[in-house]
Amino acid sequence: MTELMLKYFRSKQQEVQSEKVYESQCPFCSMxxxxxxxxxxxxxxxTYKTIGVDNPTTQGRLCVKxxxxxQHAYHRDRIMTPLLKKEGQFVPISWDEAMEVIRSKFSKIQKEDGMDALSVYGSASLTNEEAYLLGKLARVGLKTKHIDYNGRLCMASAATGANQSFGVDRGFTNSLQEVPYTRCIILAGTNIAECQPTIMPYFEEAKENGAYIIAIDPxxxxxTEIADLHLQNKPGTDVTLAAALLKIIVEEKLIDEEFLEDRVNGFEKVAQQLDALDLDECADRTGIPKKQLYQAALTFGQEESGMIFTARGIEQQTNGTMAVRGFINLLLATGKIGKPYSGYGAITGQGNGQGAREHGQKADQLPGYRSIENIDDRTYIAQVWGTEEAKLPGKGVSAYEMFEEIDRGSITAMFIMxxxxxxxxxxxxxxxxxxxKLKFLVTVDLFLSETAQLAxxxxxxxxYLEDQGxxxxxxxxxxxxxASHPLPGEVKHDWEIMSEIARVMGEGDKFSYQSSEDIFEELRVATRGGRADYYGITYEKIRQNQGILWPCPTINSNGTERLFEEKFAHTDGKALMAQLEIQSEEKKVQLSTQFPLYLTTGRVMSHYLTGEQTRKSPSLAAREIxxxxxxxxxxxxxxxxxDRMLVRITSPYGSIVVRSRWSNHIREDTIFVPFHWGGEQNVNRxxxxxxxxxxxMPGFKVTAVHIEPAVNREEILLENSGALYQKK
Structure with missing residues (x-):
């Protein structure tokens, strides 16, 4: 072989072997x-290949998403430059032009309509640094009280329930490493096998070790296939179900009296309320045989350890907070909290659903889970931010209520992140x-989503490949x-965008960051002494330990694996049991001749949230088209x-068209539609x-509907254009 040929083959070999490796984390679920x-x-x-990397939570596992x-990060439709709408069409502009448009429009609206006419809508997919910065941008950079985020539609019930019962909300009170060794597990309204697949081995190992698993799902x-007992209740009856289980535990004397005496308030009033509860009526209301109620309650009450996990199935309801507190009551009554292999877990939905709700995106919240209505909290954060307490806005309204304020005319501009x-x-x-109706709408997104198209x-x-945090x-x-992947096109980091907006609005000196780590260093100080205390966490410590479980109040601390071992987070150190409002549940959603079926919603494995990212992945979109x-x-x-025919589903609020899929795995009084699609398939209509x-929290999980064959498709498309819609 000639020297020339050898050089040729060597060059080809080098070309074949050329590769780059980018470290990252999955942009999707909370695992x-x-x-x-x-x-x-x-x-x-x-070519591209993704491989899992070992870590304490998922040990290198990945799911199909x-x-x-x-695939979505490299998609051809990705936005690479600022786009300004002119005469109904988007045209590329420079960043300088974009910032000048924002400065001019926002300033004019502040002058004409007031500071609170501006609003900010955030996301639980942002990093902690960006969530923190968005709250600061709203209150310092834009000086508005109106900020909330999409986690309000996801984790609000669990967060509020845990805060009311325990005094703090960390999602899991224990680490996942304890799950395989607990004796009884209740999975209430959670389909982890499809929504968080990489968590499943913990529960499968628990089952192999002899744990008894109870699943609650319509x-x-x-x-539910891994469960020993499946309680297939009617949608919206979770408060009644939790109360019935507690009544049986109390009547069968399975409570932990010493724990209740020493560490819990409110049990006596809850017990009195349970006296009037009729178990036969509970069985009829929930659709669960009385025998199964006893089987579940006795098993959980008798075992020496137990864990309860809740998710959107019981939380996305208009009494979701009460449902969460009802299941927490079971833990408190039996003393199964703050101990090895016993505790509570809220299965967070979005990637940063936990962190995003801790650092100031919520209408009533400041960083570290501080309250915006508490003078001490306001004073502390104002000092961190270099402003005066009196200049911080007050409490705004929740995510959906901001759209009602737009409709009333009190909000006239929105920044959606x-x-x-x-x-x-x-x-x-x-x-x-x-x-x-807005005078001015700005969105920050990867694609021209259904919302971005209105901007x-x-x-x-x-x-996620480019954005460190x-x-x-x-x-x-x-x-x-x-995140070592270079930014494509003219894309900027999200934190850079927020800092630039603060600068053009005259507050740039308070947003002079050079990196995400700079922001985190400020976040550490802002959370110091708060309920979600990150002060002892640094980038270096995270790298050394592969993550830190908060609270971590000092530099010498390595975090807290198990909460509430000695006391709860209320000022007296005790947890608070909840009296359950069962009567309100009966009136929540009533079936009728006009709307005779329950509709419930949820996810499928191959898609995530509104599907804007997963539907840009050919490998995922092909699984559910x-x-x-x-x-x-x-x-x-x-x-x-x-089976497989087009069906019109109608509620008092709208109508959609989807294809039917027959299944013996659902109650006869209930239909299920996933929420990952827009247009005429948008179930949230x-x-x-x-x-x-x-x-x-809105009541996504329980809606009364009517169904019929979709015969005239053109008529359906006209109806779904919104022409027939009137707000109730």
Whole structure:
């Protein structure tokens, strides 16, 4: 072989072996799986491969979404430059032009309509640094009280319930490493097998070790398959169910009297309330045989350890906070909290659902889970931010209520950060119509989502591959998402965008950051002494320990693996049991001749939230190309439907069209529709705008509906254009 040929083959070999490795974390669910993206050039073709990286939470596991996440980051439709709408069309502009438009429009609105006419809508997919900065931007940079975020639609019930019962909300009171060794597990309204697949091995190991698993869900799912007992209750009856289980535990003398005496307030009043509860009526109301109620209660009460995990199934209801507190009551009554292998876990939905609700995106909140209405909290944060306490705005309204304020005319501009409220909110027609009334709408996003299409100005967001920062996962473990991938096009980091807006609004001296770590250093100080105390956490410590479970109040601390071992977070050190308002549950959603079926919503494994990212991944989109209605065959026949036919679903709030999918795994009085699609398949068009009075959570999981064959498709499309809609 000639020397020339050898050089040729060596060059080809080098070309084949050329690769780059990017460290990251999955951008989707709260497991926040660590991973590497390997970009390899093979001759003239570039290939991508994602592999899991070992970590304390998922030990290197990945699900199908994580393995294909990069596809949306490289998608051709990704926004690469600021876009300004001119005569109905988006045109590229420079960053300087974009910032001048924001300065001019925001300043004019502040002058004409007042400071609170500006509003900010955030996201639980942001890093901790960005969530923190967004709250600061709203209150210092824009001087408005109106900020909330899409976590209000996801974790609000669990957060409020835990805060009321325990005095603090960290999602999990224990680490996941304890799950395999508990004796009884209740999974209430959670389909972890599809929503958080990489958590499943913990529960499978628990089952192998002899744990008794109780699943509560109107549907049979991949999660209920691992259960020893499936309580297939009617949608919306979770408060009654929790109360019935507690009544049996009390009557069978399975309570921990010493624990209740020493560490819990409110048990006596709860016990008195339970006296009037009729178990036969509970069985009828929930649709669960009385025998199964006893089986569940006795098993949980008799075992020496137990854990309860809740998720959207019981939380996304207009009494979701009460449902969460009802299940926490079971733990407190039996003393199964603050001990090895016993505790509570809220299965967080979004990637940073935990951290994003701790650092100031919520209307009533300041960083570190401080209250915006507490003078001491306000004074402390004002000092950290270099401003005066009196200059900090007060409490605003919740996410959905901001759209009502737009409709009333008191909010006239909105800045939306990495969220798609047109699809994710209830009463979705109304949300869209409200946004169309704004004088000025700015969105920051990867794509022209359904919401971004309504914007006057769209700014390109950085993806998970490029955006470094900390995320707080399902356990409350603060992790560091490394991000070495270069920014494409003219994309800026999200924190840079916020800092630039603060600068043009005259507050740049308070936003002079050079990196995400700079922001985190300020966040550490802002959270010091708060309920969510991150002060002892640093980037270096996270790297050394592969994450830190907060609270971590000092530099010498390595975090807190198990909460409440000695005391709860209320001022007296005791937990508080909740009296359950069962009567209000009966009136919540009533079936009728006009609307005779329950509709419940949820996720499928291959998609995430509004689907804006996963539907840009060909490998994921191909698994579920359209929405569908899961319905029991007997119910389908009663309504003259066939499997795989187009069906119109109607509620008092709207109508959608999806394809039917027959299943024996759902109650006959219930249908299920996933929420990852927009347009005429947007199931949130059907959901009412009633909110939980305690946490302002909409009732996504229970809606009364009517179904019928969709015969005239053109008529359906006209109806779904919104022309027939009137706000109730």
């Amino acid at each position: 926040q799986c660590k991973m590497q993206l390997i970009k390899q050039k093979v001759v003239s073709r570039t 994580g393995m294909n996440a990069h 549907r049979e799912t991949a999660t 990495c969220s798609n409220p047109v699809i994710s909110n209830p009463n979705a027609h109304f949300v869209k119509q409200s946004l169309e 006057d100005l769209v700014l390109p967001a950085s993806s 900390t995320m707080t996962n399902v356990e409350g473990r603060v992790t560091l998402r490394e 359209e929405s569908y209605m899961e319905i029991h065959p007997d119910t389908g026949e009663r309504y003259h439907l066939k 059907l959901v009412a705008d009633e909110l939980d009075p305690l946490c302002r």
